[in-house]
Amino acid sequence: MNANHSANALEIIHQQVMWNRLIAVVEEQAQTILRTAFGSVVREAGDLSAGIYDLEGRMIAQAVTGTPGHVNTMARAVDHFLARFPVAGMKRGDVYVTNDPWLGTGHLFDFVVVSPAFAGDEPVALFASTCHVIDVGGRGFTAEARSIYEEGIAIPHMKLRDRGQLNEDFFSILLANSRNPVEVKGDILSLVSCNDTGEARLRDMMAEFGLKSIAPLADFIIDNSRDAMINAIGAVPNGSYRTDMELDGYDEPVFIRAEMKVADEEIVIDYHGTSRASAYGINSPLCYTEAYTCFGLKCIIAPSVPNNHGSLSVFRAVAEEGSAVHPVHPSPVTARHVIGQMLPDIAFGCLSSALEGQIPAESAGSIWVLPFANAGSNSAGGAGANSSVFNVMNVGMGGVGARPGKDGLSVTAFPSGVGAIPVEVTETESPLVFWRKEFLPDSGGPGAFRGGLGQVIEVGNTEDHPFTVSAATFDRMRNPARGRDGGRPGITGAARLASGKEFTDKAVHTIPQGERFIVELPGGGGLGNPHDRQPARIQSDLEAGYITEDGAKKDYGFSG
């Protein structure tokens, strides 16, 4: 036992303690945003993020609370800021902002706010945070826009605060362009203040451990995480693996093609051959493409390694400029999740030939946003006599793919972290009435392990007046979640009037007075041959009504 070992041991222990501390600090930031944010997207979906970066722009820690779409996007966003505003020129009290989809996190709704943290007179780190604000003007949250110019106000990289002085010009321009200016300002100020809190907490930590710089700590975290990832990649055989997928797209199908190249220390997914960008706002900017691709890889390969520069450095996504997974300015991108959230299934598809038997089947994927409005309420002139003006959003989740050894989760968002919006809340905010929100029997893909069930939702109006719903985000109406290893696909989604008329395109549909609107959300894919499903499982599915007797016969050849 010598003094040298003691000093060493103490350093090892302190580095670990500080790593945990940084994760707690950014988590604290994220929780604050979650509580103060306006708009259900942040509240129910956790559509936000917070992280700390070293002076080279390398992400050291990111809050666990948040959605996968912000993981890589945030990691890259800070690099872009530093290219425009080098650290050397930053002053204490400065704050920077953008909502540029290509420099930020993929659409105009997300504002990214970056603040340098100072200890004494020296910058020591950067804090960044983001959340989805409620409105940025333009056409609102739809895929209808034909270019970024129609999607709302764009804020290029700029200073939001200069040595403690807020940039009021920025706010007046922004607020003049939003339908909910008060809430948008509230959201952005909350990002600013949570970064300030992060800075204060970092300073406390540096004082407690007598640090002048966090560079050695950053190296420790990044190196350890990277090593853990490289170690985990070792379980995936080197080689090249391909997959593809067809999506409904907006006005025409989107083909996603991918090749995964696995090397000792890196996995790259190359989207070469994917369809060109859509004319509508379902395109996924490369940063967002990369986020969901890497998310899929990480779920399988190293689910427990924290997100930071080191762990993210081993996965990459590349794509051709101008494709649907790498659209360039001025392609519209508002509903980027329609394509982006299908990409974990692409990663799974690639991995399924490398890690046979370990990969789930495909899922319903991107959630269906159900934006309901009183017919006429979005145009000047109003809604008509004796009817309420309303504009409410609900969401529909489908089924998750079956997993090795387990059935898929029914009516659950994957990969998104979005949660349900209670029917009672929607009904109190509008005259709508939901007549049904139930599992859809036989919707899960048959397999030795069954895909998760989709659901059926039926909505009417208690007032004698038509209402509208935008079908912009309804995918998998023609292309189901596919099964794997002999498992069969889940059912495709559908939208129609109760009286029978099918809605097959993504337009804004009008539900006539007295009519009801029905959506059926897609089911998850099955895994393994349905004939290998244990009879006891089929029996209990029958008893619960997850499958019908016809379904049992047709899908499983089971007659009790």
Place this chain on the structure above:
Amino acid sequence: MTAPQANRLAADIGGTFTDIVLETGSFRHTTKVLTTPRAPEQGVMAGIGQVLDEADVAPGGIDVFVHGTTLATNALIERKGARTAFLTTEGFRDILEMGFEKRFEHYDIFMDKPDPLVPRPLRIPVRERVSGRGRILAPLDAEQVKKIAGDLKAAGIEAVAVGLMHSYAYPAHEQAIRDVLHEELPGVTVCLSSEVCPEIREYERFSTTCANAYVRPLMSGYLHRLQNMLDERGVNCPLYLMMSGGGLTTLDNAAKYPIRLVESGPAGGAMLAGHVARECGIDNALSFDMGGTTAKICLIEGGDPERSRSFEVARMYRDSKGSGLPVRIPVIEMVEIGAGGGSIAQVDDMGRINVGPSSAGSEPGPACYGLGGDNATVTDANLVLGKLDPDNFAGGKITLVPEKSNAVLTRDIGDKLGLEDFWPAVGITEMVEENMANAARVHAIERGKVIGRHTMVAFGGGAPLHAGRLAQKLGIGKVVIPKGAGVGSAIGFLLAPLSYEVVRSRAVNFSDFDAGSLNSMLDDMQEEALGVVREGAGARPLVTTRIVELRYVGQGHDLRIPLDDRPLVQADAATLKARFEDHYREIYGLTIDNLDIQSVSWSVTVATESDDPAQARNPAAIPMERLNGSRHIYDPGLAEMADYPVYWRFDLQPGAEITGPAVIAEDETSTIVPAQFTASINSFDYIVMENRGGGSA
């Protein structure tokens, strides 16, 4: 409760032990007996027998008995409740299983959502529909309900939960269903969501109602059996039950709403901490309760623990929000993390030491117990660092084996990280203390509090070992360690008021504030709460607390704002908004101009008034000589082992003053006094540790 000179009995049934406390005047008798899960009343009665004998008190001499139990929680965790059916609006039978429709572990593709308490075949759709504005869109068909009742009878159903859409505001259909079921199914438990949890948001309301129905036959049976045994034994005093919100209720009410009892143990602990805070004149206290598997942290202002109404029972992944069943009941707001004496330490893929949430429990327990435990735990680390006396653990009942601790610490931690000697143990304690500090910091920030301005009240077997160091990490300058740390929850039961909270959802945009209609709702609620409390309270004075939960229109999180003790007037729209904005600014540092605020829920609590406790004094200091030798203990300031003098707690008289570093040992635990602290004994024999350099804030 009753006058302090009375004989007051408390029993806390935990997972492993049942704690019994009998206070006779100023003397306290305590015992721990093993919990008897199949018939918990037997353990309780055995324990009561022991303390009565010890105190030489006759059963008829007990003036009041307060009881808390984890029985309902265990039934939910083990899914051993009643065979329950759920009647709900047609079209919504799957709400209970869909849950929040999201994944609580983003990256774990194998995660499962909690199984609903009522499986799908027993979730029965009923034709009826009321709109969000109270219009009957489809009438209830009593004949259909009758037919369903027949089916339920045939299926051998023991309990029925009823949850219809919008019943929180329009309960008529639920009530009509109850009437039919009572008629058709005599003896079967029926719980209405409009009574158990009249709040908007169907999933949480349905979940709470089903959980209540699921545990009600069991709890009601248990409580009445206990009552009978007490009667037979000659214990004929009033019996009260501890609820998770920190108040007591009568047996009848507890048997009706047993879901409100789930967190009674931790609530008892928080009540103890609140009482200690009042005795010691502490305005802002941080309650720190550390036991064998978890640590609980709670903020206490003016002696009153913070409260909330959202809770999750039976989490499948400990520490994972969303992995349990949501219940909306009054609870003490606290964070609970998997950090206790039995928490297991491991090194993960990144070479990090992780502590908890898995725990070695009490059997086999930490490696040092020598009962076959083969994991490195926090207790093993404390032993190696000299904080525990191997020959005097648990009052000498267990002899600890440091060699076993050293072996597992070296194997599981040291070898993997290149740490020798006692350093693996330092790694574990530093990490567990850091985790607790982080949890406390985040909790305080969420409540808009500066943690360094608090005084810590530490209890539970593990807390005195870690309290000093935790206080240092948090910049807290003062720590109070009351007596009887090991049975803190049961002691807390005796300090709780008789109380009942009634909550209703009513969304009001404050631009449309109407004092008149709100007053009539609040009056109704007060009557309901009074109805529950009046019987038990007798002549004792009652206090009413009324709270509204407010938010900015469009925000998801609300703040609890107190109402004045008088009917609302129109001007309160402005008064309450100002109060909300002050509180909002305090927490988030800003307010949103020109934005309307909205109420979510209104709450009325009626409670017996708590007596002002006698105030603790700090007698003139008597410097202490070293009494019980010394122990070799790790000192974090020096980063090496150092000699700490050891004192025996029960030798210390009020006024005793000890300059740290030191150890104050007692049967159940040891208090570590860090080098920077001075410990003194106050007039109640509490240990009060103060940092000679003050706190950080």
